[in-house]
Ligand SMILES: Nc1ncnc2c1ncn2[C@@H]1O[C@H](COP(=O)(O)OP(=O)(O)OP(=O)(O)O)[C@@H](O)[C@H]1O
């Protein structure tokens with residue numbers, strides 16, 4: 001079977017030499033929606049950056065059956081839509097329109113199609129009216145939506161999202177949740193939002209200290225208190241502190 | 243927390259707002275050029291330019307008072323021109339005696355001084371009108387379309403995007419310092435040199451944050467297919483209205499210039 | 504917040520020349536010089552890094568703008584600020600610094616009307632080109648003298664920042680003088696005098712920033728930022744340019760022209776010499792009759808004295824004391 005995402009014993013250390021990923025293996029089937037949870041510093045963001053070759057350590061990363069290497073980066077990056085944690089990093093262009101157009105333009109698409117895709121992607125996230133706005137002037141929730149549109153415009157097969165609900169108020173969070181539920185892509189979503197995990201993802205991967213410590217149906221994992229406790233996680237069903 | 247305070251742009255749908263930014267930028271420069279070339283004491287020309295600026299202000303739907311208030315920013319610089327009052331030869335007007343200082347102002351000196359102030363006041367109104375009716379991103383597109391150096395325009399585009407983000411961060415650092423120094427008490431906080439060094443520490447801190455942010459931005463660009471060459475959409479076409487308005491404005495400027503020479 | 508911002512916007516404005524204050528030949532000449540320098544800077548930057556560093560330079564331009572907002576109270580309601588050319592040149596090399604500072608100055612003119620548009624070339628020349636070359640050259644010279652010992656970074660940073668501000672201020676005064684807007688005999692000593700002081704603030708902030716960076720990310724303080732090179736060319740260019748500007752001032756103002764005679768007739772020069780903002784008590788050398796020569800000598804000796812004193816002080820103090828804590832509360836370690 002061909003997996004949408006396949007990691008085989010991926011190891012990675014930043015410049016300072018401390019390992020951030022210590023042999024991660026993971027297989028995600030096409031269309032699957034998977035949550036990636038774990039404490040701060042577990043390596044979630046680092047792992048997502050491996051999916052399209054921005055970081056490359058030892059081990060293998062395959063996307064839709066293709067091994068990520070220097071030669072096919074252009075193709076890989078069009079297949080994996082990576083949305084960064086801070087929308088102020090993701091939205092680096094002066095206007096919303098230019099930001100959403102950035103991906104399609106750098107895929108080498110002709111201008112007419114670029115414009116079409118921008119309109120389509122903004123409509124997907126319900127931000128069509130915001131094309132000419134300055135990114136800085138958007139609310140946090142609007143920024144998160146536009147950030148997703150910037151990768152949707154590239155029509156990726158895989159979405160890799162880093163903490164999509166961080167910093168959102170309940171209403172914006174709800175809206176984003178609905179949006180994520182509607183999108184058909186294969187998804188790997190790093191998050192601390194355990195309610196999001198419970199509501200949206202059938203499968204959950206727990207990462208701690210650069211290693212996969214659990215991988216299975218969300219329902220099972222979230223009721224395994226010993227596991228949650230051991231890795232600094234909280235069940236969304238738990239009552240408030242005693 | 244956002245610093246909107248510094249944002250000069252005023253939303254609007256006036257003909258001035260809709261005029262192509264390339265045309266607007268060039269007309270602004272032409273206006274300032276005419277002001278700068280107008281000889282000292284050519285009052286009718288200065289009046290003409292002032293009326294033109296007022297006309298554009300009204301056409302753009304901007305409150306004239308607001309424009310005038312902002313036009314004061316260059317006023318402190320007038321001090322630099324004060325000496326022409328006394329160093330230009332001509333019919334003496336009055337003499338100031340301040341202790342050892344005996345300064346005699348001349349009539350041509352006064353005319354030159356006033357002309358410099360007028361030029362600067364007119365020029366700054368033009369710059370305000372440009373900034374108040376043109377969103378920054380549009381200005382960037384115009385600079386690119388006018389073939390300003392690509393690299394410079396790209397830097398300016400990023401700068402415009404992150405100006406307020408970093409200004410917010412700077413303000414947070416500043417507040418954090420204030421909060422801490424309040425514990426010690428007012429007026430304390432060490433010598434000037436020490437304070438300067440603490441400020442330097444904040445600047446260094448801000449620098450590191452900036453470098454780290456730029457690394458994350460670079461990654462985000464890579465993730466969306468950037469391979470070292472920035473591509474942009476072609477600029478919008480000029481409309482007939484842009485040409486007509488541009489010509490009209492240039493004609494008015496030429497007439498005013500004739501008044502002056 | 505509002506006072507901070509207003510203050511921040513007004514304070515550096517002293518060096519941002521507005522439109523109307525320069526004559527056409529002067530601002531055109533400034534444009535020519537600035538464009539030549541920018542042309543080289545663009546080519547050099549693209550050669551060494553291509554467009555890979557575009558986001559870095561863009562964010563750093565925003566950083567300089569934001570850093571100019573950070574101030575510290577000095578006395579009597581005034582405050583010290585950064586202009587930032589020296590810091591940019593030391594961290595990024597002179598070529599990249601020219602582009603960064605050009606963007607800063609251009610955006611300040613375009614968006615905030617801080618400095619004029621037609622005279623933008625002059626403001627770029629002063630704050631982006633001259634300041635970057637002078638500060639980078641000075642910095643590299645002091646580092647060499649220090650033989651790469653830590654005090655070289657700090658002494659170099661201080662002198663570079665101080666000198667760049669003073670030289671840029673004198674260049675501003677010269678442009679105003681050549682335009683017939685200010686009397687040179689007043690503008691030069693006034694601008695130089697004020698900025699001899701402002702430059703100290705610039706120097707201290709720059710040293711503080713370098714100290715913080717050295718303590719947390721020493722890798723960012725490379726000897727040759729962005730392939731700029733530390734070769735002899737830079738300090739020759741830097742000091743040469745500084746000397747040229749400093750020497751041009753008295754030479755230009757000593758040419759007997761109508762303006763000056765009037766000023767002399769009314770005792771204006773005498774008055775200017777006794778003005779309260781003068782720092783060096785006796786600007787002229789006693790016993791040297793030629794006024795221009797005396798002023799040049801005084802300027803030279805003054806520069807050298809400041810240079811030597813700073814070297815001595817910084818060298819001594821980096822040995823003796825541990826740095827005070829930074830804004831972050833982290834201790835700065837100098838070496
Ligand atoms: N640019 C970097 N340079 C050096 N070390 C880094 C860098 N980015 C992350 N690290 C380190 O790598 C480890 C993994 O970090 P990562 O950001 O992947 O964690 P995370 O699971 O995303 O955490 P969080 O929940 O806080 O976002 C951490 O120890 C972190 O300090």
Ligand SMILES: [Mg+2]
Nearest residue numbers: 044045085162
């Ligand atoms: Mg993370």
